[in-house]
Amino acid sequence: MGSLYISYNLTYLRRLGEWEGWSQGLLVITATWLSISYLSGRYSLAETKGKNYGLSRFVETLLAACGVLLVFIGHSWMYQIVDAETRFRGFMIPLVGYAVAFSSLGQMGALKLSSKRKKWILVSNESECSVIKRELGNESLTTKRNCLICNTDQIGERFRVPSGEGLSIGVGNLQTSDQELITRLLRLRENGEQIVPLLSWCEQELQRIPPELIQAKWLIQAEGFGLRPGSLNWRVKRLYDVCGAAALLIISTPLLILGGLLVWLEDRGPVFYCQIRSGLYGRPISIWKLRSMRVNAEALGAQWASQRDPRITNVGRILRATRIDELPQLISVINGDLSLIGPRPERPEIEQDLERLIPHYRIRHWIRPGLSGWAQVCYPYGASVEDSRMKLSYDLYYLRNSSLFLDFLITLKTIRLVSGAKGASPKAPQ
CATH class of the missing domain: 3.40.50 (Rossmann fold)
Incomplete structure (x- = not known):
């Protein structure tokens, strides 16, 4: 943000001879730059730093710059600005040039500072x-x-x-x-x-709590775990859920209809699929999805998903990657079975083994399960007991530190995952 502020005002000073400060145009440029940078993963630490790491970061910076230029072109076309070409060559091109240079230098400096770990x-x-x-x-x-x-x-x-x-x-x-x-x-x-x-x-x-380190005495005395039924935090979260789910349901209705149509056209089977999951305090709840697997895919019982799972249809792979198959669950959020943010609900058949193998597994039932959660945005889709243990460690962190701000942060991270089509795809076995 600082690089954009300096770049904008340097360009303004060079062209018009004064320091503009903040303006409506700068706010639009900043919002565009930050949104594209975040969605492209430019502000996230890469999992690996190969020889192309610096080049990939520079390409992401150029992508944000192109987004700013496209917004200017669209705005000029919409309002038929007469001297748009002059402004584009004389103002916008130098502006994004400064921004790319300053932002790249700033990111390199931040990367060096982050490498000096405590x-x-x-x-x-x-x-x-x-x-x-x-x-x-x-x-x-x-x-x-x-x-x-x-x-x-x-x-x-x-x-x-x-x-x-x-x-x-x-x-x-x-x-x-x-x-x-x-x-x-x-x-x-x-x-x-x-x-x-x-x-x-x-x-x-x-940013997680390994369940093996938790003792029952600590659970009784520990601070946090503030999402108790009837508390102010609980009521605020419920308001956030209802308003957010209603808005998302209205916005996503065309996607839901299109997804359902594609499911039906592929094999003429049922559009929706219902599963029993464990809800608040382990009570069974019904959740609905757009069907992403072939009909009778679980005739032999519940199974873990796997890499290139043959039960998943061609349309289902797209729906899972973009998480469009989860949209019907917004209705469950409105009726109170689910929350927008919380531990993902698991199937009772699978939980029987998980509760036996993973200590303190049932703690995740202390809060209403969610469409997305801290575990979902921090850890790949899991399909094993070890993956469930890792996800529980993130769920424990969320239960202890839950807040409206953390919910908002998880929402942003979920949007970034969905925009990159990084949905429910199990990681390859090690």
Whole structure:
């Protein structure tokens, strides 16, 4: 935004001899630039940094610049601006040139700053250390943390924190017998070192909470989990759901009709498909989708989806990638079975195994399930027990930190995923 402000006013100063500041035209340019940049993923950290990383970022910047130019051309055509060609060559071209240069330089600087990760020392018992090591092992190369993981059984020889190095410390479940360690940690805190609980480190750095680190006592005492029925947050979220779902249903009705027509034309089978899922507190609810699989696809019972699943029809692949098949569930949001944002509801048959294999799985039932959620925008579509465990860790983060702002952020991320056709496609097996 700063690069656009400077670029606009430098161009204005060069052409008209004065500093314009903010104006209606600059606001339109800024909104266009930010929208295209966000939808193209320009503001997101890439999963890999190959040799073409810088080129791809530059192409995304040029895409935003082209969007600004197209908006100007459309505006000029609509209002028949006489000197549009002069303004285009004399003002808009220099403006986007400045913006591309300044924005690219700014992004390079931000990338260098983000690469300087905070140094952490994580101190806990052996079982929690093994969980953290596994969580860090699941991360991509670009998100690796600068961490030293210390087991309390070996702490006497290894645990040294040099003063003044800007280290932060995450502390797990320590035994009361570790009095010497507790004393040393207190002295470090007296010296100004940052010390946080291990679960808080997970929230800050991983933006999720591994279920294996949760204890029942912590659940009873923990702050957060503010979405209680009857609370103000609960009522505000419900208002957001009803208004948002009604607006989306009106806007998406043509897509829903077109999708239904394509489903029927492909095999003349039923347009809609109904499933029983687990809702609030695990109560069964019915959800409706546009049918994306062949008729009788689950004649042998519930199954995980898979890469290139043969049960999915040709039209169904498109509907799933764009998530158009989920649009009928907006009615379930209005009637109160679903929320716009929340953990995705799972099938009771599958949940029986998940509750047995994943600790604290039923916590996700404390909140009304949603069309999209923190897990859906942060993790690929899952089709295994391990994927469900990872998604639960994101759901736990959402339950503890739920707010209207977080719902709005998830909504924006969902729009970006849908615009890039990154829908319900299982990831390839490792």
